Amino acid sequence: MFTKRSLKEKFSSEWKRHYHVEIFAERGFQRRKCKVCNEYFWSLKEKETCGCEKYEFIGNPVTKKKTDYIETWKIFENFFAKHDHTPINRYPVIDRWRPDLFFTMASIQDFQRIDQGNMVFEYPAENLIVPQVCLRFNDIPNVGVTGRHHTSFIMSGQHSFGGYWKDRCIELNFKFLTEAMGIPEEEIVYKEDVWAMPDFSAFGPCIETFCLGLELANSVFMQFTKTGNTYKELPLKVIDVGWGHERLVWFSQGTPTGYDAVFGPVIKWMKKQSGLKENDLFRKYAALAGNMDIDEVHDIDKARLRIAKTLGVSLKELKEIVEPFQALYAIADHTKTLLFAITDAGIPSNTGGGYNLRVILRRALSFLKEFEFPFSLEKIAELHAKYLYPLFPELSENLNLFSKIIEVEKKRYEKTLKNAEIIIRKE
Incomplete structure (x- = not known):
């Protein structure tokens, strides 16, 4: 049977062909087997696990300096431009060129x-490289909870359409991390995996990049x-590297959550206006929550109870601190x-x-109402547009449109709530 698992087993048995690259031999990387997931990975130092470990970078950033959302892209852009990649502007987040898709969910999608x-x-x-903003909605309950999940994010796409292959790809990966970001080479882990389209019309080996427990990139060899x-x-071999821009920013800063690093001045303003201040318990919770997925545990209170016990507090006390x-x-x-969606002609609705x-x-x-935060979505959008202006000036140009659409949606939402209250009273 043709499955990802069967392909992974075959590629793994032929690892010298599919996963061994020149930089591994040059720098002395060794192939090892993870004791947690039983998958194979490459590292310089002796390790028992690949990326199956707690986040060790929180409060302990190992990059040569802390970089914000804009500066991280500039470093990425400058590095790859020097190495013969053409920087291009992002494509819309509403996909108009793939009839089977509504949103842009990966940078390679721009060119399909x-x-x-x-x-x-x-x-x-x-x-080429592209700061492609992607929208994904399969992890909505995780957003705000785990510290790393987003419904929108930049996939810093590094792509080559027949220009170079595996050796050069991982060499650039290694040099960007060590030279541009200043990450010690002994902290870098490369994990073997397989990527495939659902119908296997295109697939190939891929090498995931981990540092101190956090996945930073996935290098797919569409072969x-x-x-x-x-x-x-395939007649055309394609390099499809998806760099997690938000994760690079977070990794460089080592903040309790990725949101604090990614949203920068926006989240600082929101915390100040709401009067929220982090304490030691929240920081400890954040470090543990990064490894929690609601879709894996199915019961958020069960997951929180486990963390509460680890921290030595009651579930009630933990929720009072972290939920706001x-x-x-x-x-x-x-x-x-x-x-981003409204800027690119997307509109909230009940269809598609x-x-x-x-x-x-x-x-x-609902969060604004529940916690009585003293600000509006329109104000938050304005702050986002200002912060992101160096990369995406088009956001500022569409703030009026954003406000008009949000105002209409607010009225519809309030009407829905009132109708629900009437139904409940009748029952």
Whole structure:
């Protein structure tokens, strides 16, 4: 049977062909097996685990300096421009070129086209980078809770369409981390994996990059296509590296949550206005919550109870401290997502992708009401637009449109709440 698991087993058995690259031999990386997930990885120092470990960078950043959201992209852009990559502007977050998709969810999607049922690529340069804003809504309950989940994020796309292959790709990865970011090489881990389209029309080995427990990038080598019960090489081999921009920012700063690093002055202003101040208990919680996924534990109170016991406090005490912060982070995230979507002609609705936008809008409004925060979504959007202006000036140009749409949606939401109250009273 043709599955990712069978491919992973085959590629792993042929690891010298699929995963060994020149930089591993040059620097002395050794292949090891993780005692937690039983997958193979490469590291310089003796390790028992790949990325299956607690975040060790929180409160302990190892980059040569702390960089904010804008500066991190500039460092990335300058490095790859010097190494023969053409920087291009982001594509819209509302996908108008793929009839099967509503949102842009990955940077490689910018260049994919469907031609008579076949996937083809259209690209402006052979080697390029793009600060592609992506929208994903499969982890909404995690947003604000884990410290690392977002509904919108920049995938710093590093792509090569036949320009170079694995050796050069991982060499650039290693040099960016060690030279541009200043990360000690012994803290870098490369994990073997497989990436595939759902129909296996394109797939290949991939190498994930971890540092101190945090995944920073995934280098996909789009190399094969399925033909019956076997596969063959694609005529055009594509390098598809998705760098987690938000994660690079967070890693460089070592803040309790990724939101504090990513939202910068926006979240500082929100905390000041709401009177929220971090204490030692919150910081300890944040370090543990980064490894928690609601979709894995299914019961957030069960997960919180486990953390509360670890910290030696009651669940009630823990919730009183962390829930206002989580609401604040979610509002910041959701407002930013809505601003990008509305800027790119997306509208909250009850159909298609618009439903996802309405869900996060109403989630943000409910948090505003529940915790009585003294600010509006319009003000948060204004702060986001100001902070992100060096990268995305178009956000500032669409603040009036954002305000008009949010005002309409607020009225609809309030009407829905009133109707619900009437129904409850009748019962």
